[in-house]
Amino acid sequence: MRDLRVEYPNFTLGPLSLDLHPGERVALVGANGAGKSTLLKAMAGRMNDYRGTVTVGGTEVRSNLPAIRASIGFLPERLLGYGWLTVGEHLRFLSNFYPTWDDAHAADLAERLQLPLLSRVGTLSKGMAVKLSLVAAEAFRPPVLVLDEPTSSIDPVMRGELLQVINESAPAGGKRLVLYSTHILEDVERFADRVVLLRDGRLVADMSAADVDARDPATPMSRKLYTLLRSTDE
Amino acid sequence: MNRLISPRRIVGSLLGLEFRRVRKQVLHTLGGALAAVGVVALAGFDSSAVGFIAVAVGLSFVGMSAMHVLKDKLDGTMEFLAGLPATPPSLALARCAAASGLTALGAIFVTAACGIVLPPLLDTPALRVVIVAYPLVWFSSSAASWLLIGLTMRYTVTRLASIGLLVPFVVLFGVLWVFDRLFGSPLDVVTDLVARDSGPAILASAILLSSALVMAAAFRLTRDGIARYRPEPDKVDW
Numbered sequence: 001m002r003d004l005r006v007e008y009p010n011f012t013l014g015p016l017s018l019d020l021h022p023g024e025r026v027a028l029v030g031a032n033g034a035g036k037s038t039l040l041k042a043m044a045g046r047m048n049d050y051r052g053t054v055t056v057g058g059t060e061v062r063s064n065l066p067a068i069r070a071s072i073g074f075l076p077e078r079l080l081g082y083g084w085l086t087v088g089e090h091l092r093f094l095s096n097f098y099p100t101w102d103d104a105h106a107a108d109l110a111e112r113l114q115l116p117l118l119s120r121v122g123t124l125s126k127g128m129a130v131k132l133s134l135v136a137a138e139a140f141r142p143p144v145l146v147l148d149e150p151t152s153s154i155d156p157v158m159r160g161e162l163l164q165v166i167n168e169s170a171p172a173g174g175k176r177l178v179l180y181s182t183h184i185l186e187d188v189e190r191f192a193d194r195v196v197l198l199r200d201g202r203l204v205a206d207m208s209a210a211d212v213d214a215r216d217p218a219t220p221m222s223r224k225l226y227t228l229l230r231s232t233d234e
Numbered sequence: 235m236n237r238l239i240s241p242r243r244i245v246g247s248l249l250g251l252e253f254r255r256v257r258k259q260v261l262h263t264l265g266g267a268l269a270a271v272g273v274v275a276l277a278g279f280d281s282s283a284v285g286f287i288a289v290a291v292g293l294s295f296v297g298m299s300a301m302h303v304l305k306d307k308l309d310g311t312m313e314f315l316a317g318l319p320a321t322p323p324s325l326a327l328a329r330c331a332a333a334s335g336l337t338a339l340g341a342i343f344v345t346a347a348c349g350i351v352l353p354p355l356l357d358t359p360a361l362r363v364v365i366v367a368y369p370l371v372w373f374s375s376s377a378a379s380w381l382l383i384g385l386t387m388r389y390t391v392t393r394l395a396s397i398g399l400l401v402p403f404v405v406l407f408g409v410l411w412v413f414d415r416l417f418g419s420p421l422d423v424v425t426d427l428v429a430r431d432s433g434p435a436i437l438a439s440a441i442l443l444s445s446a447l448v449m450a451a452a453f454r455l456t457r458d459g460i461a462r463y464r465p466e467p468d469k470v471d472w
Contacts, residue, residue: 046317049464066238070319080314084255096247097318099239 003052006038013038013201015052020177022143025170027192027209028181029225035201036181037077037148043179044074044146056144070098073137075147079129083122087132090121091139098140106139113161127154134162138169145170147180151187163190185222197229241327244320248328249335256298256336267291267343281350288347295340296375299333300382307386307465316463326456329387330449333379334372341372356428366434370441377445377452384455387463 005014013035020026028036041047042054045061045068054061061068081090091110095101110117113131116124124132130150137145150166151159170176172193182188188195188209195212197205205228212224270287274280306312315325348367353360385401410420417423427433 046313047464049462066319066321068319069317070238074317076313076317078310080310080317082251082255082311082314083309093247093251094318096243097239097320 001043001052001054004039004042004054005051006035006042006047006049008038011035011038011201014203016203017052018196018203018206020179022175022177023173024194025172025178025192026180026194026196027188028179028196028198029183029185029188029229030181030198031183031229033200034198036198038201039198040074040146040148040179040181044072045069046074046076070100070140071142072144072146073140073142075130075133075137075145075150077148079121079124079133081121081132083120085121086118087115087121087124088117090132091117091136094136095139100142101140103139105141106135109135109138109165113165127158130154130162131158134165138165143176145176145178145180147178149181149183151182151184159184159187163187167191185225188225189221195225197225199229238319241321241324244318244324245328245331248315248320248325249331252299252302252328252332253335255302256332259298260336260339263291263294285347285351288343288350292340292342292344292347292371292375295336295343296379297382298336299329299379300386303329303383303386307390310465312463313465316460322457322461325460326387326453329383329456330380330453333383334376337375337379338372341368341375344371344375366438370438373445374441377448380449380452380456384452384459387459388455389459 002017003015004017005012007013011033016039028039030036038047042050042061043056045056045065048062048065056068056072059068085093087110091106095103095106113135115128115131115135119128121129121132134147134150137147145166147166150162154162166178166180167190170178180191193209195205195207195209196203209221212228213221215224267287270291271284274283274287303312306315318325345364345368348371349360349364352358352363352367356363413420413423424437427437
């Protein structure tokens with residue numbers, strides 16, 4: 001993305017530029033309101049009223065939104081869908097929109113994450129809703145996964161299950177690009193190989209996880225990220 | 235990256251969703267209409283009261299689809315739909331086609347009212363009135379429904395609450411006022427027109443043409459509304 005800028009009445013994201021590559025697992029870290037969700041939506045083709053350019057695979061996102069959306073698995077901050085559909089119906093409905101949707105993969109993931117296929121979407125707990133979003137984002141095996149705070153507000157057991165599935169879907173050294181936002185610094189340590197820090201809509205740091213780790217090998221990465229975030233506040 | 239599902243399959247899926255979501259509402263409306271007609275029948279059959287109920291039921295189908303657009307915006311499901319890998323014209327087409335499906339049902343009631351009330355006034359057999367009225371009522375009520383969808387889709391909920399939904403009524407009364415100034419009372423003009431040999435054909439053509447123009451404008455509003463949709467920050471979460 002080049003010179004990305006999004007304006008809201010009380011908030012402006014950017015301008016910021018960022019290059020992401022296949023195979024990277026990038027953590028977007030920042031406090032609430034830093035602009036993480038806005039950046040992810042622009043990247044995933046979920047908004048088109050930004051300035052600058054966002055290019056995915058050589059295509060400017062706004063020039064072909066349906067095709068971009070069909071190639072990016074997006075897990076939104078909160079589950080989107082009709083509450084009166086059952087989980088199974090929700091997935092079946094979505095399968096009609098993605099040419100590469102894999103029913104067997106979706107069923108396998110749903111079983112693994114113990115999704116209640118007959119429950120209404122609107123009755124799911126926060127954790128189950130995130131699991132359903134993950135299945136929907138992953139079921140068509142997109143080359144890019146964009147995950148907006150997948151592990152916030154859910155219990156540690158579910159968090160572990162989710163991270164494991166994400167880790168297996170996009171293993172280190174693989175070909176898929178994963179961009180995920182979080183303010184849980186331990187998740188960055190478990191998953192990311194690149195860290196991008198956002199504050200008040202501005203990109204304040206972009207470094208490899210190895211570089212963060214090398215700063216002080218004896219200190220846990222989450223502690224170092226916390227220090228980094230604090231230092232960018234000053 | 236350019237391989238996509240066919241628009242036909244996408245519109246079919248969306249249409250299925252739209253029809254499924256209105257099933258209960260349609261059943262409740264039909265049940266309510268049946269109960270109202272039953273009450274009128276018990277109180278002594280009055281054709282004008284039955285006609286009034288039929289028109290009210292029929293018109294309720296006109297606003298149903300626009301109410302679903304508002305609900306989608308408030309619930310956050312519009313963000314879900316607008317984020318699907320489908321083009322805005324496909325999404326708009328599904329909405330409008332679903333609305334026409336509903337008004338096809340609603341038009342039965344309005345046509346029935348026409349069949350009860352108009353034959354004595356026009357000195358025409360009820361069957362002829364019904365055959366001519368149904369497509370005209372369906373087409374014009376579809377146009378009205380599409381226009382309401384277009385307005386609710388294109389403009390934000392807060393803006394609609396202030397002036398947006400008043401627009402069609404202001405336009406309607408404005409047109410009637412101008413018509414009245416230019417040609418006289420619309421009701422008198424229509425009655426005179428129907429009495430002539432070619433009158434009904436001219437009237438039907440005028441209704442079809444104006445409805446088609448409204449539908450074209452409404453479809454464009456709907457398509458643009460989907461393409462430019464940005465969730466409002468104060469939407470309600472389920």
